[in-house]
Amino acid sequence: MTDVLLSARDLTKRFTTRGTFGRKSEFTAVDGVSFAVHRGETLAVVGESGSGKSTSARIVAKLMEPSAGTLEFEDEDVTHATGAQLARYRADVQVVFQDPFSSLNPRHTVERILMAPLDYQGIAPSGGRRAYTGELMERVGLNPDHAQRYPAQFSGGQAQRIGIARALAVNPKLVICDEAVSALDVSVQAQVLELLLRLQRESGFSYIFIAHDLAVVRRIAHRVAVMSGGKIVEQGPRGQVFDDPRHPYTRTLLAAVPRINPEWDRRRRAATA
Ligand SMILES: Nc1ncnc2c1ncn2[C@@H]1O[C@H](COP(=O)(O)OP(=O)(O)OP(=O)(O)O)[C@@H](O)[C@H]1O
Numbered sequence: 156m157t158d159v160l161l162s163a164r165d166l167t168k169r170f171t172t173r174g175t176f177g178r179k180s181e182f183t184a185v186d187g188v189s190f191a192v193h194r195g196e197t198l199a200v201v202g203e204s205g206s207g208k209s210t211s212a213r214i215v216a217k218l219m220e221p222s223a224g225t226l227e228f229e230d231e232d233v234t235h236a237t238g239a240q241l242a243r244y245r246a247d248v249q250v251v252f253q254d255p256f257s258s259l260n261p262r263h264t265v266e267r268i269l270m271a272p273l274d275y276q277g278i279a280p281s282g283g284r285r286a287y288t289g290e291l292m293e294r295v296g297l298n299p300d301h302a303q304r305y306p307a308q309f310s311g312g313q314a315q316r317i318g319i320a321r322a323l324a325v326n327p328k329l330v331i332c333d334e335a336v337s338a339l340d341v342s343v344q345a346q347v348l349e350l351l352l353r354l355q356r357e358s359g360f361s362y363i364f365i366a367h368d369l370a371v372v373r374r375i376a377h378r379v380a381v382m383s384g385g386k387i388v389e390q391g392p393r394g395q396v397f398d399d400p401r402h403p404y405t406r407t408l409l410a411a412v413p414r415i416n417p418e419w420d421r422r423r424r425a426a427t428a
Contacts, residue, residue, distance in 0.1 A: 166224035202382030255314035312343035
């Protein structure tokens with residue numbers, strides 16, 4: 156087995172839109188995008204709004220079919236996976252969305268939300284649902300006594316922890332975080348980022364981390380892909396993209412970073428010294 160977990164080749168997504176007078180036109184949101192995600196690493200995908208980040212993530216999550224291109228997961232072609240292969244892929248690849256409140260069913264308790272991915276896979280946790288829910292809640296820093304509460308009874312940061320716990324419930328190999336910390340206050344954002352880093356250290360899964368905030372990306376990414384106009388214009392190790400950007404668009408993006416958290420920067424430099 157190779158070190159490459161997921162490999163996307165020439166992914167393309169065209170949308171047909173209707174303009175004035177109902178005239179149809181085609182729009183290419185993702186245009187021949189190729190990237191690989193290695194085991195245990197975080198690939199951050201950055202770029203301006205509308206550059207195709209979320210569409211690429213939705214294709215990888217199999218929430219959307221590509222118009223062209225291929226997806227390989229653990230050396231298997233999963234581009235048009237169906238049946239058992241698709242079910243396995245859906246367990247291996249989980250998504251954490253930007254807005255926890257709209258991605259968690261407001262009428263379901265935390266226990267029901269966390270057990271849903273197992274129910275979908277037809278898996279019964281060996282120690283029972285209550286114990287497994289408690290274990291998941293503890294892993295993400297939530298009080299297991301709150302398992303019978305509803306999403307609205309939690310803060311935004313806590314609700315996002317529920318979203319993360321749900322993603323972990325079936326032991327994924329890849330977690331796609333689509334702007335997963337963007338809606339949170341800065342201090343809560345830092346805590347959730349630390350949680351994501353800890354979970355990866357503990358479990359060794361990979362992340363595709365979609366973000367527009369480069370300070371966040373600098374904290375979490377091993378490698379960075381920069382998107383503009385539906386294409387990846389540059390990709391490489393974090394240090395190279397941040398410290399020696401090759402593409403003019405990346406330089407513009409970096410020049411627009413308002414402020415890097417000095418503490419993160421100090422720790423990153425110390426860690427890589
Ligand atoms: N279902 C759709 N039908 C038509 N156009 C779409 C559809 N989904 C996305 N698009 C368009 O595709 C382009 C890429 O969108 P996408 O959401 O992937 O960008 P993004 O980089 O994730 O942006 P943001 O950071 O704002 O989420 C945008 O111009 C968007 O309007």
